Amino acid sequence: MKGIIFVLDGMGDRPVKELGDKTPLESAKTPNLDKIVEENITGIMDTIRPGVRPGSDTAHLTLLGYDPYEVYTGRGPFEAAGVNVDVKPGDIAFRCNFSTADDNFIVTDRRAGRILNGTDKLAETINQMKIDDNVQIIFKESDAHRAVLVLRGNGLSDQITDADPKEEGHKPKAVKPLDDSEEAKYTADVVNQFVQKSYEMLKDHPVNLERIENGEPPANVVIPRGVGAVPSVKPFEEKYGLKGICVAETGLIKGIAKIAGMDTVDIPGATGGINTNLDNVKEYIMNAVNDENYDFMLVNVDGADEAGHDGDYIGKRDFLEKVDKLIFSELKDRDDIVLFVTADHSTPVSVKNHSGDPVPVIMKAPYVRVDDITEYGERAAAKGGLCRIRGSDVMYMIRDALNVIPKFGA
């Protein structure tokens, strides 16, 4: 038996007038998910607690049984791990953008024209940066204009502000300490030097000279944000005795899995959007389901969240239908899995962002108290036999269904 948490990222929603006051999920035709519902048990879940708007990162940490209030200080560490930087507890990590600055150091394009090529060469240069003998600079390009920065050394702190000016027309923000510690002052100073030096090292870089020649905005400054300290996390396998694999599209979720010591895969053509290559996503999911080396899988399919952020209720509905047809058709009759279908949070198309609404969950296992709910939807699930649970309950419930959780007491 294998345990699976299957996250349809951002799936939860609110009624949409244009969909006849149904949510995208309620409006979607999902015969395979409906069959799983009919034969199993449903409920709603507050991933963190009612009304809390979880990020995908804090939500997934919670679902895996880690307390985000303990281990989460920012997105940087997970993004860095997600692009295979070998982060270590205590490292200070950031997401970065390659941006374009003019001669007055004013940011004119936060995404450097969404640069696609050459960032590896720019990263090579940045990796040669030296600030002082104490701190090591580890830098790696990610997709398009994105990159990650890791500071490794003694006396560093994550208690600092962002450098991101948020909109064009401003200089990168001077990073400031958020507390009175020497560590925060020192780290802010290091990051400010990093931003300044990135400009000096990149402005005449061959990649940028070529871009300028082609009329493209140069990627001549690196702007860090999303600072966080890499947490010390008990590896998933050590915590639960279950060997885990994560099948996810985005670096953020892969990074969480990596920091938890789980294996990950890279799915060709997976974009994290509604245009993702779902055939490949399905193939990687089913390979992992069938791989006997693993006792546990975390799956994340991201398109519904993107559609939610875009306010695209049709896209969200249709994407959920596609996932149902392609993937849950394969899972619905498997009797060798304990399958927990959920979202990490709601992303209502009317909000275009995450909300604190609970998400609908299904628990499929060989022996559950089958309830009388017959379709998968936010309001149907609220009447299910699980009633209302929390994200931190899920790993307990899955281990109980797998019969691998130790008894507490006698």
Added chain:
Amino acid sequence: MKGIIFVLDGMGDRPVKELGDKTPLESAKTPNLDKIVEENITGIMDTIRPGVRPGSDTAHLTLLGYDPYEVYTGRGPFEAAGVNVDVKPGDIAFRCNFSTADDNFIVTDRRAGRILNGTDKLAETINQMKIDDNVQIIFKESDAHRAVLVLRGNGLSDQITDADPKEEGHKPKAVKPLDDSEEAKYTADVVNQFVQKSYEMLKDHPVNLERIENGEPPANVVIPRGVGAVPSVKPFEEKYGLKGICVAETGLIKGIAKIAGMDTVDIPGATGGINTNLDNVKEYIMNAVNDENYDFMLVNVDGADEAGHDGDYIGKRDFLEKVDKLIFSELKDRDDIVLFVTADHSTPVSVKNHSGDPVPVIMKAPYVRVDDITEYGERAAAKGGLCRIRGSDVMYMIRDALNVIPKFGA
């Protein structure tokens, strides 16, 4: 008005194919419980938290409002209190078996032929054991081959392993410290000496010489397990201002009540199984219900749990029917009680052990928001007006219904 927590131990279950996909409780004819349901309010309860498989001990501690993660280190202290050893906070206590060892100290019968007579004389001898001046040995026989050991003294620890070899054909296990403390090393050494000396003191004991003559296995070694430190627990009456009594069949539950400072009773013929003397159980329950000295009662009837452990779905169903007919017929129309009917945990016949499934609860009180549920069952209760609560909520809810809980705030 008297508050009652009525625990049908291990009652919760999962659907059983042979019962038409009903649980034993759903399948049982329980007209009296159904009537209580119809006139009151129901719900489901996670005694500790969803997915956690509680022991009966941790579950009952939780129901009484004690945090098992604080006060529970093992079963020994409650078993010892349950046979009237006057345990004190800090004592290290164990459950023990009288076992049979051969001349090479190999355990040939872990239960010494389920010895019925003479263990009091064996215990007298063991109580004369002297290990050193620091530690006092307190030993008492319990039912059949069972006994308890309490170590009292300075510098003792519960961080040690068991001596129980778990199966015949092995020597008693050498007890080892679980941490690096001097206390754990010392206590492990004391227990190892205890096991060795028990053999020396018992092997030629007259009770055993007689057993050997009769062709019965001698009870010539004592093997401790289930170590725990006796917790310091605020007495129930001091905690709540309610004088409490416990009517339970097993030493474990009685021991929990005793450590909480509650009165207990010994019910003749109560076995804790489905063959228990339910007439006597009923008599002791009703005597306590009618005893005006008590404001609160904890009741535990154990048969459904035993049937669950045995995988005996017919026995479980029939036992619940008997309890309904004999006992809830008496309670259903009492208007001088706040009655909370529950299980401590599920013991599904398909699992033959405790599971993390929630348990169905009823709260009967003079004024409740009567819901539309009309029968007592796991899935019916999941639709009840209480929704899903936790075991640690129960003493708050009962005190509120009794109108004896102070307002928090103004």
